[in-house]
Amino acid sequence: MSNQKSAIVIGAGVAGMAVAIRLAIQGFSVDVYEKNNCPGGKLTAFEKDGFQFDAGPSLFTQPQNLEELFSDAGETLNDYLNYESVPVSCKYFFENGKQINAFANAESFANEAEAVAGEPIQNVLNYLSASQKLYNRIGIIFLNHPINKGKTWLSKNVLRALPAVKFAYLFKSLSQYNSRKFKTHELRQIFNRFATYNGSNPFKAPAMLSLIPHLEMNQGVFYPKAGMVSITNALYSLAKKKGVQFHFNAPVQHIIHTEGIAKGIVINNENKIASLVVSNVDSYFTWQQLVGRLDKVKKIERQERSSSALVFYWGINKRMNELGLHNIFFSKHYKEEFEAIFNHKKISSDPTIYINITSKYDTAHAPAGKENWFVMVNVPAGCDDWELKQQQIKQSIIEKLNRLLQTDIEPLIESETILNPTLIELQTGSYLGALYGASSNTKMAAFKRQPNSGDLRNLYFCGGTVHPGGGIPLCLKSAAITANLIAQDQKKYQHH
Numbered sequence: 001m002s003n004q005k006s007a008i009v010i011g012a013g014v015a016g017m018a019v020a021i022r023l024a025i026q027g028f029s030v031d032v033y034e035k036n037n038c039p040g041g042k043l044t045a046f047e048k049d050g051f052q053f054d055a056g057p058s059l060f061t062q063p064q065n066l067e068e069l070f071s072d073a074g075e076t077l078n079d080y081l082n083y084e085s086v087p088v089s090c091k092y093f094f095e096n097g098k099q100i101n102a103f104a105n106a107e108s109f110a111n112e113a114e115a116v117a118g119e120p121i122q123n124v125l126n127y128l129s130a131s132q133k134l135y136n137r138i139g140i141i142f143l144n145h146p147i148n149k150g151k152t153w154l155s156k157n158v159l160r161a162l163p164a165v166k167f168a169y170l171f172k173s174l175s176q177y178n179s180r181k182f183k184t185h186e187l188r189q190i191f192n193r194f195a196t197y198n199g200s201n202p203f204k205a206p207a208m209l210s211l212i213p214h215l216e217m218n219q220g221v222f223y224p225k226a227g228m229v230s231i232t233n234a235l236y237s238l239a240k241k242k243g244v245q246f247h248f249n250a251p252v253q254h255i256i257h258t259e260g261i262a263k264g265i266v267i268n269n270e271n272k273i274a275s276l277v278v279s280n281v282d283s284y285f286t287w288q289q290l291v292g293r294l295d296k297v298k299k300i301e302r303q304e305r306s307s308s309a310l311v312f313y314w315g316i317n318k319r320m321n322e323l324g325l326h327n328i329f330f331s332k333h334y335k336e337e338f339e340a341i342f343n344h345k346k347i348s349s350d351p352t353i354y355i356n357i358t359s360k361y362d363t364a365h366a367p368a369g370k371e372n373w374f375v376m377v378n379v380p381a382g383c384d385d386w387e388l389k390q391q392q393i394k395q396s397i398i399e400k401l402n403r404l405l406q407t408d409i410e411p412l413i414e415s416e417t418i419l420n421p422t423l424i425e426l427q428t429g430s431y432l433g434a435l436y437g438a439s440s441n442t443k444m445a446a447f448k449r450q451p452n453s454g455d456l457r458n459l460y461f462c463g464g465t466v467h468p469g470g471g472i473p474l475c476l477k478s479a480a481i482t483a484n485l486i487a488q489d490q491k492k493y494q495h496h
């Protein structure tokens with residue numbers, strides 16, 4: 001009988017595949033069980049009426065997380081995935097008719113902000129430099145280490161970082177902070193929007209989130225050739241090359257555990273035993289359906305969910321030169337939009353609209369002379385009656401786009417597919433369809449996320465609902481943290 005250690009990973013999302021690769025590198029035989037018929041979880045793509053769409057994530061930052069994973073596996077990312085930097089990270093459209101290009105180059109962006117909105121150049125440059133310092137001193141400690149280990153908080157780096165933790169970062173909201181840093185409404189709104197990168201409300205989330213712009217505006221936005229799904233394809237190919245076994249159409253029913261130790265899983269009413277189990281499933285469903293721990297379920301229920309999304313995938317029968325890869329049409333009443341989402345579980349009648357058009361970079365994603373529009377608005381997690389609501393929201397979107405683009409959009413829509421929170425929960429097992437698990441609307445929220453280990457011996461967690469958070473960069477970091485914890489635990493248990 002082989003002495004090889006075995007690991008089971010439940011879920012083939014980005015983090016599930018990344019942790020599988022890292023465990024294979026450590027010498028585990030790894031089996032990934034995925035309920036869907038393909039890898040990727042939220043990060044997949046589909047084709048309809050000659051248009052190709054990325055189904056979920058569209059913004060790619062921090063490719064260094066992928067570079068590092070591939071290099072740790074002895075491979076070169078470029079052999080699997082090519083990406084290029086995007087010169088304008090986002091085009092912002094305001095109801096007052098102003099348009100601001102967020103150039104990837106900080107000076108160019110600051111000049112644009114001054115020319116269009118009248119924001120002093122130095123305000124933008126100072127903000128981005130503070131954002132960089134915050135990320136480099138605090139962000140990297142928090143995002144690269146386990147949250148529940150004393151070692152993380154007792155290191156020299158933490159002591160060195162403490163002076164950088166200003167009162168404002170913890171006790172002011174992002175919006176209060178931005179109001180002090182910027183003079184103009186336009187720049188405040190652009191920088192408030194970064195709270196939505198983890199599904200939070202800028203009028204409540206702590207100013208600590210002001211470190212997020214560093215990732216986009218200093219480090220840059222990138223476009224993976226052939227679309228975001230290439231990230232899934234690259235991870236899947238690497239995992240297979242490293243010997244990971246994938247099982248699709250394989251919903252795990254239960255995690256076997258006795259006396260506080262995870263022993264394997266039940267699938268098709270059959271027990272599969274392994275040295276350890278990693279769950280890439282939403283932590284709510286891991287505890288509720290797979291482990292059966294009501295105390296944990298109740299704790300998660302008390303944490304406010306991040307926002308969800310309503311997405312219209314439109315095949316547009318025209319090319320619009322005024323649009324770029326990422327475009328934002330801001331709500332006129334931004335605060336009300338978030339109050340509607342988080343306080344009233346409703347959608348504002350004037351929602352901020354995000355449009356992503358990959359055919360700007362990959363012409364093969366749309367027929368000649370046409371474009372593939374991924375049109376998204378933030379909506380509350382949960383809620384039902386989407387059939388009715390989505391038609392009302394579609395009308396608000398069309399009216400706003402017609403107004404700001406001076407056009408008539410409706411006759412140009414020749415193909416439509418819709419994704420709503422109910423479908424997100426159904427397709428990717430995400431509790432209430434929240435995009436990023438719990439929101440970061442309180443200063444303690446980041447510390448209350450599900451840790452990567454520690455509840456049951458030999459059960460580990462990775463993915464967007466656990467530490468350090470949602471989104472592709474953080475999911476890749478969560479896989480690295482989890483794999484490191486496993487390596488340390490293996491050493492510890494060997495010595496006992």
Ligand SMILES: Cc1cc2nc3c(=O)[nH]c(=O)nc-3n(C[C@H](O)[C@H](O)[C@H](O)COP(=O)(O)OP(=O)(O)OC[C@H]3O[C@@H](n4cnc5c(N)ncnc54)[C@H](O)[C@@H]3O)c2cc1C
Binds near residue numbers: 436463464470
């Ligand atoms: C519309 C949308 C837009 C987004 N935009 C961005 C963006 O621009 N940039 C960004 O970085 N992030 C974005 N995100 C968030 C990002 O997609 C997620 O944070 C990330 O993909 C989550 O990855 P994960 O590893 O947690 O796994 P998930 O993608 O959540 O996958 C979990 C997997 O587990 C499987 N599973 C569940 N239960 C079981 C079971 N019992 N047995 C077996 N398998 C099971 C599911 O089928 C799924 O495949 C967006 C998400 C959505 C939906």
